[in-house]
Amino acid sequence: xxxxxxxxxxxxxxxxxxxxxxxxxxxxxxxxxxxxxxxxxxxxxxxxxxxxxxxxxxxxxxxxxxxxxxxxxxxxxxxxxxxxxxxxxxxxxxxxxxxxxxxxxxxxxxxxxxxxxxxxxxxxxxxxxxxxxxxxxxxxxxxxxxxxxxxxxxxxxxxxxxxxxxxxxxxxxxxxxxxxxxxxxxx
Numbered sequence: 001x002x003x004x005x006x007x008x009x010x011x012x013x014x015x016x017x018x019x020x021x022x023x024x025x026x027x028x029x030x031x032x033x034x035x036x037x038x039x040x041x042x043x044x045x046x047x048x049x050x051x052x053x054x055x056x057x058x059x060x061x062x063x064x065x066x067x068x069x070x071x072x073x074x075x076x077x078x079x080x081x082x083x084x085x086x087x088x089x090x091x092x093x094x095x096x097x098x099x100x101x102x103x104x105x106x107x108x109x110x111x112x113x114x115x116x117x118x119x120x121x122x123x124x125x126x127x128x129x130x131x132x133x134x135x136x137x138x139x140x141x142x143x144x145x146x147x148x149x150x151x152x153x154x155x156x157x158x159x160x161x162x163x164x165x166x167x168x169x170x171x172x173x174x175x176x177x178x179x180x181x182x183x184x185x186x187x
Contacts, residue, residue, distance in 0.1 A: 014066035080114030151176035
């Protein structure tokens with residue numbers, strides 16, 4: 001895992017994954033509350049496959065979905081970071097910011113703090129021109145984080161997630177954007 005940066009905030013670290021994170025991640029992915037806005041909870045094998053994909057992305061790009069650690073609270077609470085996304089949509093390929101935390105850690109500002117670290121890395125170190133985020137129209141908690149980050153939504157950019165079948169209640173998604181000029185202008 002050499003070369004993958006660790007990002008430090010006031011309370012949290014975004015760090016490379018450890019083997020010990022897999023059990024907590026599998027438990028989190030099996031929780032229907034955490035997975036409410038995804039197709040379904042994940043099995044242990046599906047969760048481990050996702051970690052393998054996340055680690056591969058981190059190695060290949062030196063950015064990705066880092067494990068989130070909270071000092072003096074928990075060694076692993078979920079993930080946050082940047083992901084290169086290329087499914088078929090008008091705004092792809094793109095770099096997406098995302099997060100997923102165990103529900104015991106919701107409501108403490110950890111997702112926002114972690115996402116701010118990732119945005120700083122994306123716009124600063126990586127010099128990305130734009131970072132997007134998207135979720136189901138009904139995921140108001142994640143949408144609130146996007147708005148706290150200064151991301152903006154244009155309803156004309158809303159889209160149907162191609163991986164979800166026609167008529168699926170989560171198919172319609174909202175797209176939020178933040179460009180580097182707006183990011184640096186807010187600081």
